Amino acid sequence: MPEAPDRPAVPFSPRLAVTGIGSLPHLSADEGAADVVALCPDFPYWPQFPRLSAAEDMYRQFSRGLPGVRLEPTGRAGGGPAVRWRRDEQVQAELERVYTDVLEAEEAQGGGPGGSDRAEGGTPEGADGVLERWALGPHEACGLAALERALERARREGAAGGRPPVVPVGLKGQTTGPVSLGLTVKDDSGRALLYEEDLMDGVVRGLALRARWQEAWLRETAGRLTGGDADPQVLLSVDEPYLGTFGSAYFPYTPEVVAGYLEVFDEALDAVWGVHCCDNTDWEFILSSPVRFVSFDAYAHGSRVVLYPKAVKDFLAAGKVLLWGIVPTDPDRLGSEDAESLARRCLGLLETLVGRGVPEDSLVRQSMVTPACGLAGLSVEEARRAMRLAVDVSRILRCQCGDI
Incomplete structure (x- = not known):
């Protein structure tokens, strides 16, 4: 596997702060974003609304402009991704467009993330036009503008009530990952895009360009809301549910290829x-990859992650962060748990790692609490309960973690 480049450690200590994964069941974007801001004040995220529009399906949402990927006409929301791939007369031009945009963005930025031409707190100077071609529009990601409105509304209401402004530690976004998209998007014969190496090379670079635009948007939005008085962080999640197939007979790629995909994001992003x-996946592989955080379903698979204490210890020693998805998103399991039971479950996992040599202080400082996955499969009230449980679990753990 390629070694991760020498990048700075995560520049903040979340200490069990709360964020979310992405999707919500709401049919009102403003209502959903308001819930996010109220329940995830440290790290609010822009929500996806697949029930509101088929365009917000996680596979369709990020596919526009990717080489060979075709968006089919959609019916009602929830009817499936309606995305196919084809080798037609447009493919070569689309590949060339992606590679040209990558080169132009790198040149405008001075050669890579953190280059000298980066405008403070935002998009690289000169790269705006390139990245705007990869922007997420309001018709496919209405949660972006809804989050901005919700944050501004919370700021105004706080000021009207004489309360000091609540400044988020950071904002979070997400993109569909190349492995999951490549396994989901098929041609008319049912062949997965993931088997097409030349197209996948363009696809992963296109996804990284769109993630780069998103990072710039989140930085600019956070800076505008804080008036430049703070330095909000940006979390950006590459969502890869199908990494659960990794290592199986059905997974066509080697670890080196997956690591190469992750390197593309690492080279593209400052976030x-x-x-x-x-x-469940190969956690040792993921923890040793270039990622700066790992978000996982700790409720269902935490017992697997703690089997790799050395990998976790090395991961934390590099200054990276674990996102513990301890709140289940299955309605039946969610209904059978409360904050105390979930906190005990998470505390048991933390204690196991500490007992196996992982430093307690690093584990507490470099962990966050989340629901296990997106919440679109729940009712609105169930989704709110899941978010509230994450907040309550965080509070309990912060009180108890000194006794690990």
């Missing part, structure tokens, strides 16, 4: 970026 996988 604190990482991978979210809600299935």
Whole structure:
């Protein structure tokens, strides 16, 4: 596997702060974003609304402009991704467009993330036009503008009530990962895009360009809301539910190829970026990859992650962050748990790692609490309960973690 480049450690200590994964069941974007801002004040995220529009399906949402990928006409929301791939007369031009945009963005930025031409707190100077071609529009990601409105509304209401402004530690976004998109998008014969190496090379670079635009948007939005008085962080999750197939007979790629995909994101982004996988996977591989955080379903698969204490210890020693998805998103399991039971479950996992040599202080400082996955499969009230449980679990753990 390629070694991760020498990048700075995560520049903040979340200490069990709360954020979310992405999707919500709401049919009102403003209502959903308001819930996010109220329940995730430290790290609010822009929500996806697949029930509101088929365009917000996680596979369709990020596919526009990717080489060979075709968006089919959609019916009602929830009817499936309606995305196919084809080798037609447009493919070569689309590949060339992606590679040209990558080169132009790198040249405008001075050669890579953190280059000298980066405008403070935002998009690289000169790269705006390139990245705008990869922008997420309001018709496919209405949660972006809804989050901005909700944050501004919370700021105004706080000021009207004489309360000091609540400044988020950071904002979070997400993108569909190349492995999951490549396994989901098929041609008319049912062949997965993931088997097409030349197209996948263009696809992963296109996804990284769109993630780069998103990072710039989040930085600019955070800076505008704080008036430049703070330095909000940006978390950006590459959502890879299908990494659960990794290592199986059905997975066509080697670890080196997957590591190469992750390197593309690492080279493109300044954000604190990482991978979210809600299935079981090769955690040792993921923890040793270039990602800066790992988000996982700790409720279902935490017992697997703690089997790799050395990998976790090395991961934390590099200054990286674990996102513990301890609140289940299955309605039956969610209904059978409360904050105390979930906190005990999470505390048991933390204690196991500490007992196996992982430093307690690093584990507490470099962890966050989340639901296990997106919440679109729940009712609105169930989704709110899941978010409230994450907040309550965080509070309990912060009180108890000194006794690990």
